[in-house]
Amino acid sequence: MNFEGTAHRYGRDIDTDVIIPARYLNTSDPAELAKHCLEDLDAEFTSKVQPGDILVAEENFGCGSSREHAPIAIKNAGISCVIAKSFARIFYRNAINIGLPIMECAEAVDGIKAGDTVSVDADTGTIVDETSGQTFQAQPFPPFIQEIIEAGGLVPRAQAKMKDQGR
Numbered sequence: 001m002n003f004e005g006t007a008h009r010y011g012r013d014i015d016t017d018v019i020i021p022a023r024y025l026n027t028s029d030p031a032e033l034a035k036h037c038l039e040d041l042d043a044e045f046t047s048k049v050q051p052g053d054i055l056v057a058e059e060n061f062g063c064g065s066s067r068e069h070a071p072i073a074i075k076n077a078g079i080s081c082v083i084a085k086s087f088a089r090i091f092y093r094n095a096i097n098i099g100l101p102i103m104e105c106a107e108a109v110d111g112i113k114a115g116d117t118v119s120v121d122a123d124t125g126t127i128v129d130e131t132s133g134q135t136f137q138a139q140p141f142p143p144f145i146q147e148i149i150e151a152g153g154l155v156p157r158a159q160a161k162m163k164d165q166g167r
Contacts, residue, residue: 001101001122001150003080004130005053009114010041014057015064016091020073033069034076049078054118056109057084062091071095081120083127083138085109096145099153103127105138122146 024036038045055074061084062070071094074082085106095102101122108127112118116131125140151157
């Protein structure tokens, strides 16, 4: 899995209420959630993001409540991958479950600036800041998580497995 896009940088402790404000939780429509992604932190976020862009954040990204709406909003806003120093554990799993690639790499976060072009090879864990030429190494996903992400999430992966088994 390879991703390339412009980096959008944010700080630490970005919680799920900031990622998708609670006032929008009355919908589960991914396109509607995407329209409001990060709007209380950065009102211009959705107008700046192009499909494939990469979100870069400091520590504890996705803390707060355990809603799946947060990674759904990020993914459907056009973000192809999130790189952070650390993730809240429930957000980490929710992101994988809906097929949003996320990578922990403190060195990359420290090196990447807003607006830089970043490429990610999730199979090897290689992150390259194409603007500065710096290369960083994150832990690659194990094969079973790669399968989930490539399938678009846990449910599509389970459905494909069941179909392959004739169920």
